[in-house]
Structures are given as C-alpha cells and as structure tokens.
Amino acid sequence: MARALTKWWVSAVLALWCGRQFVTSERSVEFDERSFLLDGQRTLLLGGAIHYARVLPEDWGNVLDKVVELGLNTVQTYTMWNFHEHKRGQLDWSGRANLTEFVRLAAERHLNVVVRIGPYVCGEYYFGGLPLWLRDVDNISCFRCSDPVWKRETTKFVTEVVEQLVDAGQLWDQGGPVVMLQIENEYNGADAEYLAWTVEMAQNLTKNFSTVPWNLCHDQTACAAVNKARKPTQPPVLCTINGFWMDEWDNNPKQPCPKWAEDQSSLNSGQPLIWTEDQVIATRTPRRTVRLLTTSDFVLRVP
Numbered sequence: 325m326a327r328a329l330t331k332w333w334v335s336a337v338l339a340l341w342c343g344r345q346f347v348t349s350e351r352s353v354e355f356d357e358r359s360f361l362l363d364g365q366r367t368l369l370l371g372g373a374i375h376y377a378r379v380l381p382e383d384w385g386n387v388l389d390k391v392v393e394l395g396l397n398t399v400q401t402y403t404m405w406n407f408h409e410h411k412r413g414q415l416d417w418s419g420r421a422n423l424t425e426f427v428r429l430a431a432e433r434h435l436n437v438v439v440r441i442g443p444y445v446c447g448e449y450y451f452g453g454l455p456l457w458l459r460d461v462d463n464i465s466c467f468r469c470s471d472p473v474w475k476r477e478t479t480k481f482v483t484e485v486v487e488q489l490v491d492a493g494q495l496w497d498q499g500g501p502v503v504m505l506q507i508e509n510e511y512n513g514a515d516a517e518y519l520a521w522t523v524e525m526a527q528n529l530t531k532n533f534s535t536v537p538w539n540l541c542h543d544q545t546a547c548a549a550v551n552k553a554r555k556p557t558q559p560p561v562l563c564t565i566n567g568f569w570m571d572e573w574d575n576n577p578k579q580p581c582p583k584w585a586e587d588q589s590s591l592n593s594g595q596p597l598i599w600t601e602d603q604v605i606a607t608r609t610p611r612r613t614v615r616l617l618t619t620s621d622f623v624l625r626v627p
Contacts, residue, residue, distance in 0.1 A: 351497050352535045353504075355562070357589070359596050362436075362496065362503065369436060369503070371398030373601075375447065376426040377407045381419060384429050392433050398503070399430050400438035400600070402445040403485050404453040412457045415484055423485070424492040431494070431501040440506035440541075440600075441485050441526075443478045444468055447509075468511060470518045479525055482507065486529045497534045505530070506600070510542040510566060520550050523561045531559065541600045542566040544584065548591035563592045566601035 354361040360369055372391050379387055391399050403423060409415050417423060423439075430437050444467070445453040454467065464473040486505075494500030507526040511519055519540070526538050539562035540547040547563035554560065565584060585597055 351499065353496050353537060354535070355537065355594075355596055357594055357596060360503065367397075367436075369398045370396045371400055371436070371438065372396050373400045373402075375402050375404075375449075376423065377402075377404050377420060379420075381422065381425070384426055388429055388433050388435065391435060396435075398436040398438065400440060401426065402440045402447050402449070402453065403442065404445060404447070404449055405443045405481050406451060406453055406455040409455050409481065412455070412461070417488060424488055424494060427489070427492070427494050427501060435501060436503045437494075437501045438504045438506065438600075439485070439489065439502055440509065441482055442506075442509050443481050445509050452509075468508070468513060468518065469515050470521065475521065475525075478522070482526060483529060490530075490534075495530070495534045495536050497536065502536060504537055504539055504562070506539050506541060506564075507561075508540055511540070511546065512543050516546070516549060519546060520553055523550050524555070524558060527558060527561070537562050539564050539598070539600070544587060544591060551592060560592070560595070562595055562598060563588065564598040564600040566599070 351363050354364070358366070360367050372394065374384075374387055374391070376384065388399065401423075408417065408421050427437050427439070442453055447453060458464065458467070458474075458477060461477060462473045464477075465471045467474055489495060489500070489502055490498070492500070495502050505526070507522055508519065513519075523538065523540065530536060530538075537559065540550065541564045544563055544565065547561060551560045551563070588595065588597055
C-alpha cells in the first residue's frame with residue numbers, strides 16, 4: 325500500500341525573505357504516519373531536552389556530549405522570551421542567551437535540534453517565559469489570545485528567533501541541524517481563532533524557503549481543528565503530545581494511551597506519533613494494538 329507522504333520542499337531555489345537571500349539544497353524534512361524522513365531517509369528521532377538558558381555556556385559542550393553518550397540523536401530546547409528581552413525592544417543573543425551558538429555546538433556533535441519557541445513555553449520558568457513588561461503595553465487585554473497587541477508583540481519575537489536561526493544557516497534545508505520548530509505550548513484555551521492564527525503566522529515565516537515543519541504540543545483535538553481549517557496552500561502543523569504513559573484504553577485519551585494513538589491516526593492522518601515531553605519505554609501487551617517506542621522527546625510508531 326502506498327504510504328501517504330506529506331512533503332513540501334523546494335530544490336535548488338533562490339528565495340528572498342525579509343531582504344535576505346537563501347539558497348536551498350536537496351535537503352528536506354518530510355514525514356508520514358511512521359516517522360520523519362530527513363533527505364528521504366526514514367529517521368527515528370530519539371531526543372532529550374536541554375534549555376540553554378539554564379546552563380552556563382562553558383558547560384553546553386559537556387552536557388551535549390552526555391546526550392550523545394546516551395545514544396540520542398536529537399536535542400530540543402525552549403527559547404524563553406523574558407530571558408532574551410528583559411526590556412522591550414532590547415533583545416540579547418549573547419553569552420548564555422546565544423541560541424545559535426548552542427545549536428552550532430549541537431550540530432558539531434551531529435545532533436538534530438528542535439527549537440520550541442513558544443512564545444509562552446511554561447517549562448516551570450518564571451511567568452512561562454513571558455516578559456513582565458508585556459503586562460503594561462498598550463492596554464493589552466489578554467495573553468495567548470486574539471488581542472491585537474499580543475499578536476503584534478509575539479510576532480516580533482517569533483520572527484526574531486527565526487531570523488537568528490536562518491541568518492546562522494541552521495535550518496535543515498540550509499545545512500543546519502534544526503528539524504522542527506514549535507509554536508505555542510500546551511494551549512488548551514477556548515480561542516480557536518488565535519491558535520489558527522499563531523500557526524499560520526509561524527509557518528509564513530519559513531514556508532517560502534524551508535521544509536522544516538512547525539508543531540503544536542499537547543492538545544490533539546485543538547491541533548486537529550487547526551489542520552482541518554487551514555488554507556489549501558498551508559502545510560499541516562504537526563500534533564504532538566506531552567504527558568505520561570497510560571495502559572488504560574479509554575481513560576483520558578488526551579494522554580498518550582492507546583486511545584490517543586488511535587485518535588491521532590484518525591484526527592491527524594499521515595503524521596507520526598510524536599511525544600515532546602516525558603519518558604518511558606513501552607512494549608506490546610495484549611491490551612495495546614499499537615507498539616510504541618518512546619523517549620523523553622519523541623514517540624514514533626515503529627513496525
């Protein structure tokens with residue numbers, strides 16, 4: 325049976341974005357219901373999380389070496405907005421805030437990278453990574469919502485993060501290690517219009533020159549609704565899960581139990597099972613109809 329392969333990529337194209345020129349190569353990020361395919365090669369992503377903002381730069385290399393020693397091939401990291409922009413309009417990408425240096429060190433160790441931009445990241449980080457000055461900007465009425473001030477300010481920050489990565493040549497298509505980008509984080513609010521907007525905003529930053537997909541984490545139903553309502557020219561957003569393993573078939577299907585795996589196949593067909601937080605190894609039991617290999621970052625269906 326032919327596999328349904330989601331694929332959008334540009335080969336040997338000169339693209340212009342925000343006044344910059346980019347030459348894409350034959351490199352591409354694809355995915356289907358089983359896994360990612362990097363440059364057409366089926367790849368099982370096994371990863372761990374390191375938040376560069378929480379580690380001294382002189383220790384980054386040592387910590388990344390430990391990722392390799394664990395047998396992992398991927399590292400994911402958050403970008404904490406309030407760590408980079410203490411004062412509005414004054415962004416800092418130096419020292420411990422040097423995202424691209426952290427990504428470069430990961431690439432030196434042949435690690436793939438997932439950058440979880442947020443801009444709200446939770447992560448048990450102060451104010452979820454949001455800057456405190458945001459509370460006093462232009463009578464902002466709410467966060468993580470359709471408020472125009474929130475949209476304006478978050479667009480600025482997400483654009484800045486993407487520009488940092490692109491200017492350093494770190495997206496996969498550019499020869500870099502970044503294979504996935506995350507927008508938002510564990511959103512379970514009622515503003516469906518906002519969630520659809522934030523995905524489209526993020527995808528528009530990269531869609532003309534990169535195949536690196538964006539993901540939403542931990543609300544399968546809301547993520548599926550975004551994909552269902554997307555424009556014909558808009559690629560699907562990957563729907564990932566955070567949480568712990570549950571053996572029960574019917575209990576809390578929003579958690580990664582077999583019911584969740586079954587729902588993912590129907591709600592977000594053509595996507596692999598991806599776990600962006602927590603860890604466990606699961607093998608087949610009589611109650612499970614799908615065998616899963618899970619790690620601290622990714623859950624992927626395997627034959």
